[in-house]
Amino acid sequence: MITDAPDITVSSPTYTQNDDIRIVTCYPSGKPDSYTYHKWQHRSKYGELIREFNGNKTLRLPDAPVLLIYQDTGEYVCIASNGIKDKYNKFEQTGSGLVTVNAQPVYTSDTINKVKQFGEISKAVDIYVNVYSVPQFNSFIWSRDGTQITTQNSAKYETSSSPTIVKDKIHGKEVQLDGYNVTLTIRDLIAEDFTDYTVTLKNGFGTVIHTIVLESAESSKNTSVLIGGVVGAVVTLGIVCAAVIVILFLKRRGEQNKTDTNDTSYENSGLQERQNNDEYEEVGNQCVSDMQQKQSNTTYESLGVKDMLNVYAGLENCKGLTTSKSQQIEKNELKASSSNNYLELNATHG
Known part of the structure; x- marks a missing residue:
């Protein structure tokens, strides 16, 4: 049995x-004549992929608004296979046809984006449009x-048109098309020439x-310079303001840290003072307790100058207590009184 990979041809219809x-x-021709159809591809004349469709022998193009049907123009590629490889060891075979849609002229996207054009006083300028038009x-x-x-016979104006490659959005993709450039030349520009042209x-x-x-x-340059100056001034002002804010923030943070440090030092100082006072009070209490204990253990009969001196010595040795001059005088008077009392007591008992 003879087998052949399919040759594929595609219709090239013209619509309006x-x-x-x-x-x-799509018309595949091979043996066997049972085919698998892969995705259709719609491409520009220059090979740019525009869209794809599910594979079938017949492709019906989707509905579209009248003024957009011209976008169906282009190359349509059919891909099919019958399970037999070609001489290049490939299963899938391709063929293409060209669809043409006759429609009204269209100003292409590379013209729509150039509503404003520019010239200089005393010089010539070409203003133009790009157009896709079939026919x-x-x-x-x-x-x-x-x-x-x-x-006609004008030294001021001249018009022309010529074929060119234009760019337009076809089903959402910007691609190249065969179009036309239509131009108006204006010579020796004066101020009144800067106006609208249709x-x-x-x-x-x-x-x-x-x-x-x-x-x-010239006015466009001046406007650009003015806009650039304004933008530059705004940016500079923004940077300065940001710098001032950062400086104020850091300064405030430093003052806050200093305040927190002072508060902590004050609290530590107060705590130390309270600890010293507590220690002083504890020492005083301990001294008083020792004196009371010593007095309770020393009877009136056995009390002598030596014992009284020991009591004073104990008082002097207490931690944190100092003896003032007045206290020293009182102590000496007390010593003398105690000696007298001791002598009197011995005389009585003698």
Whole structure:
């Protein structure tokens, strides 16, 4: 049995923006003639992938608004296999066809983003639009502030159009397309030339209009410098304010730390003073207790000058107690009185 990997061809239909049903068909040819269809691919003429569809022999393109159907234009790739490898040892085989949609002209995304264009006094300037148009537009007209510009035998204005590669968003992807550049040349610019210009394009499917604002390049530079100066001033002010805030924060934190340190020192000093007072009171109490104990153990009959001196000695040796001059005088008087009492007591008992 003879087997062959399939050769694949794809239909290349032409539609208009008014066609609701748009179909692309894949035609594989191989042996056996049972095929597996893989995903369809929609690509730009320059090979950029735009979108993919589930595989089948027939691809019906999704519904779309009339003014967006032109985006179905492009290359459609069918991928299929029948289980037989080709001479390159590949199972999957591909083929492609080109879908064309005739529609009104479209100003492409690389033009929509250039509403403002710039020129210089006393010099010439080219203002332009890029257009995708299948079929090609059959007329274009430039106007200034609503009044059509006459270019015939004009030294001031000149118009032109030429094929070029343009960029446009096709089903959400920016790709390259074959389009046109439409230009208005204005010579010897004066201040009054900085105004609005409109271009009108027409083909068999519709008419489209686009407006361009021509501005002075000098005023644009001045505006940029002014904006740059304002932005720079704002940024500088922000940096200065941030620095001041940081300095104040650090200063306040330092003052707080100092206050906390002083409070801690004061608390420690108070604690030490209380400890000293407690120790002094404990020593005093201990001395009084010792005196009371000594007095209770010394009877009146056995009390003598020696014992009294010991009591005073005990008082003097108590920790933390000092003897003042007045206390010393009282002690001496007490010693004398005690000696007299002792003599009298002996005389009585004698």
